[in-house]
Amino acid sequence: MKHTLAVLVENRYGVLSRVAGLFARRGYNIDSLAVGITEDPTISRMTIVVRGDDLVLEQVTKQLNKLIDVIRVTDLGTEDTVERELVLIKVNADVKNRSEIMQIADIFRAKIIDVASKSMVIEITGDENKIKAIEQLLKPFGIKEMVRTGKIALRRGPKSI
Amino acid sequence: MTGRTEKMTGARAIIECLHREGVDTIFGYPGGQVLPIYDALYDSKIRHVLVRHEQSAAHAADGYARATGKVGVCLATSGPGATNLVTGIATAYMDSIPIVALTGQVPLSMIGNDAFQEANITGITMPITKHNYLIQDANDIPRIMKEAFHIASTGRPGPVLIDIPKDMTTEMIDFHYPETVKLRSYNPTYEGNIQQIKKAAEEIKRSSKPVIYAGGGVISANASGLLQAFAEKVQAPVTTTLTGMGTFPVGHPLFLGMLGMHGTKYANYAIQESDLIIAVGARFDDRVTGKIKSFATNAKIIHIDVDPAEISKNVHVDIPIVGNAKRVLEDLLKYVDKAPTDDWLEKIAHWKRSYPLYYVGGKENIKPQYIIEQIHDACKDAIIVTEVGQHQMWAAQYFRFSEPRTFISSGGLGTMGFGFPAAIGAKIAKPDRVVFDISGDGSFQMSSQELATVVQENIPVIIAIFNNGYLGMVRQWQELFFDKRYSYTCIRDSVDFVKLAEAYGALGLRVKQPSEVRPAIEQAIASGRPTLIDFWIECEENVSPMVPAGAAINEILDLERKA
Numbered sequence: 001m002k003h004t005l006a007v008l009v010e011n012r013y014g015v016l017s018r019v020a021g022l023f024a025r026r027g028y029n030i031d032s033l034a035v036g037i038t039e040d041p042t043i044s045r046m047t048i049v050v051r052g053d054d055l056v057l058e059q060v061t062k063q064l065n066k067l068i069d070v071i072r073v074t075d076l077g078t079e080d081t082v083e084r085e086l087v088l089i090k091v092n093a094d095v096k097n098r099s100e101i102m103q104i105a106d107i108f109r110a111k112i113i114d115v116a117s118k119s120m121v122i123e124i125t126g127d128e129n130k131i132k133a134i135e136q137l138l139k140p141f142g143i144k145e146m147v148r149t150g151k152i153a154l155r156r157g158p159k160s161i
Numbered sequence: 162m163t164g165r166t167e168k169m170t171g172a173r174a175i176i177e178c179l180h181r182e183g184v185d186t187i188f189g190y191p192g193g194q195v196l197p198i199y200d201a202l203y204d205s206k207i208r209h210v211l212v213r214h215e216q217s218a219a220h221a222a223d224g225y226a227r228a229t230g231k232v233g234v235c236l237a238t239s240g241p242g243a244t245n246l247v248t249g250i251a252t253a254y255m256d257s258i259p260i261v262a263l264t265g266q267v268p269l270s271m272i273g274n275d276a277f278q279e280a281n282i283t284g285i286t287m288p289i290t291k292h293n294y295l296i297q298d299a300n301d302i303p304r305i306m307k308e309a310f311h312i313a314s315t316g317r318p319g320p321v322l323i324d325i326p327k328d329m330t331t332e333m334i335d336f337h338y339p340e341t342v343k344l345r346s347y348n349p350t351y352e353g354n355i356q357q358i359k360k361a362a363e364e365i366k367r368s369s370k371p372v373i374y375a376g377g378g379v380i381s382a383n384a385s386g387l388l389q390a391f392a393e394k395v396q397a398p399v400t401t402t403l404t405g406m407g408t409f410p411v412g413h414p415l416f417l418g419m420l421g422m423h424g425t426k427y428a429n430y431a432i433q434e435s436d437l438i439i440a441v442g443a444r445f446d447d448r449v450t451g452k453i454k455s456f457a458t459n460a461k462i463i464h465i466d467v468d469p470a471e472i473s474k475n476v477h478v479d480i481p482i483v484g485n486a487k488r489v490l491e492d493l494l495k496y497v498d499k500a501p502t503d504d505w506l507e508k509i510a511h512w513k514r515s516y517p518l519y520y521v522g523g524k525e526n527i528k529p530q531y532i533i534e535q536i537h538d539a540c541k542d543a544i545i546v547t548e549v550g551q552h553q554m555w556a557a558q559y560f561r562f563s564e565p566r567t568f569i570s571s572g573g574l575g576t577m578g579f580g581f582p583a584a585i586g587a588k589i590a591k592p593d594r595v596v597f598d599i600s601g602d603g604s605f606q607m608s609s610q611e612l613a614t615v616v617q618e619n620i621p622v623i624i625a626i627f628n629n630g631y632l633g634m635v636r637q638w639q640e641l642f643f644d645k646r647y648s649y650t651c652i653r654d655s656v657d658f659v660k661l662a663e664a665y666g667a668l669g670l671r672v673k674q675p676s677e678v679r680p681a682i683e684q685a686i687a688s689g690r691p692t693l694i695d696f697w698i699e700c701e702e703n704v705s706p707m708v709p710a711g712a713a714i715n716e717i718l719d720l721e722r723k724a
Contacts (some may be wrong), residue, residue, distance in 0.1 A: 013295065017507060018287060025288050030390035068292040068312060071346040
């Protein structure tokens with residue numbers, strides 16, 4: 001089972017390695033990890049997608065909370081949230097199929113952000129299913145490179161974590 | 162001076178911080194990157210004990226902390242000095258002992274360049290410290306020192322390391338020591354949830370077969386007296402872990418001794434048959450639980466622990482109470498009454514009579530258990546520090562501890578070579594107490610160079626080597642589970658320990674006969690000098706009883722032959 005954790009941490013030297021090290025040494029699996037500064041420059045926010053049953057999740061949460069630099073851990077799994085991931089896909093494209101690819105991008109509300117004679121770069125945001133779908137459709141053209149930011153998530157409504 | 166600022170170097174600031182934290186002794190070893198700190202130390206009132214290997218500095222700080230409850234401090238240079246601390250820090254981490262380790266580091270501008278004696282010690286110690294710091298601005302020294310002592314000693318205690326680049330120690334700063342610590346991300350829970358405490362009390366009132374299972378957390382919370390009051394009020398028997406020894410007086414009628422792999426039979430039987438386990442400051446370690454699926458299958462579990470991450474980590478807990486053992490027991494005492502345990506206590510008394518700890522006394526060969534008994538008889542309030550192995554188990558089984566902080570042993574990590582330096586720390590902390598390092602001939606050779614330290618500093622610890630010519634605990638497993646194939650465990654005739662002691666200027670005694678045991682112990686105590694006693698014990702004596710690895714803890718075997 002996948003869980004999305006929002007982790008507020010001190011924006012300090014070494015915090016990412018403390019968190020990553022904790023996952024590695026306790027044998028927890030990270031699906032994705034996205035980190036960046038928040039509205040408060042002294043705080044960073046990590047969005048961690050972790051695989052495991054409820055017991056594992058409980059341990060992950062408690063162990064994270066034990067790190068001195070971790071301010072708060074929230075499991076967004078049970079919350080009504082908006083989730084997004086940004087993906088850049090470099091796909092083979094030439095004169096013959098360029099318009100077909102553009103059509104696909106259009107349907108997914110993706111953006112073409114680079115065009116060259118033999119390739120295009122597509123920017124897409126969305127949840128996991130949407131990204132999977134466009135990836136499937138672009139595969140026949142030949143995906144040369146793909147990079148993803150990892151999922152980020154916010155609670156819906158006025159409440160913050 | 163409080164409130165005002167004063168100009169000083171980073172190095173002097175570090176020493177000043179130690180003063181403010183009430184540190185009277187530190188254990189260390191100098192080197193290039195800590196020269197300015199050592200220079201500042203030269204004028205200070207703080208006692209510095211020069212060990213002969215940095216690992217011993219960490220163990221000595223650990224022993225000091227275990228004997229007093231105060232934070233122990235060690236100091237080493239960068240690179241190999243720092244990496245040599247690692248085993249000592251890991252030992253303290255596993256047993257939740259508060260120490261602050263200070264390490265030198267190459268100057269900030271050189272970090273990452275593979276400079277001479279550079280090691281990324283904050284990276285290396287990340288998994289074995291409660292927290293660590295790299296000082297990147299000398300003005301942060303007072304704040305970081307204050308935070309380090311706070312973090313090490315509060316909540317679930319543990320080691321904190323501060324890595325100090327050399328240029329941070331030579332820079333001038335405006336020294337101001339903060340009076341309080343502000344850490345928004347660190348607020349340990351001390352008070353137990355009162356609803357949970359009431360729920361636990363209800364469960365206790367109903368229980369007819371409760372067992373209290375107490376660990377090192379009771380000692381670190383200074384809750385031993387309360388634990389006894391609690392056990393007596395409920396009339397529940399008490400068993401302790403290895404690191405919990407001393408928290409409950411051995412002669413007390415409610416005491417079951419240690420549980421687990423080399424625990425007493427009756428402690429293990431009681432746990433397995435109990436209907437309620439009240440765990441206090443203990444973490445259901447595998448040496449305690451044995452086969453986890455068969456552990457106390459009929460018991461509900463109340464778990465009192467200051468660390469929420471310990472709840473339901475190894476076994477499912479029915480009533481968790483997160484908090485400091487002392488505060489929680491204080492509250493719990495208000496709600497509990499005597500439980501209906503008369504039949505239970507009678508049954509346990511029967512087990513105690515039927516399955517006591519025993520050994521068959523040797524007429525010619527010295528039995529190790531006998532030495533422990535003789536040490537107890539000669540000096541009941543001695544502080545017993547141990548290495549790791551058979552002798553450690555015999556000490557835990559046969560010394561009749563009557564107060565906390567008198568049994569000091571590496572439980573979680575099981576570090577050979579821990580005992581001697583830890584005994585140095587304990588003796589310095591408690592100079593009026595007799596301190597024994599119960600040792601094996603294997604373990605002692607991992608820290609024997611500290612004989613130089615005890616002689617130079619005149620620290621009269623007594624080293625009792627249980628010399629059987631083997632790495633005894635491993636040999637025992639080879640005997641039982643590997644068909645007596647003693648693969649690399651025979652270390653007979655390694656060294657003449659008496660001459661070794663004498664070479665360093667310590668008193669060395671050899672004991673080959675049971676009749677010489679007591680006189681040697683008394684001579685060592687009376688000498689007031691660092692003393693090594695080389696006891697030649699029965700070579701293939703086993704620690705008994707024993708739960709084989711992977712078995713349930715009531716599947717406990719007698720390995721001692723019957724009389």
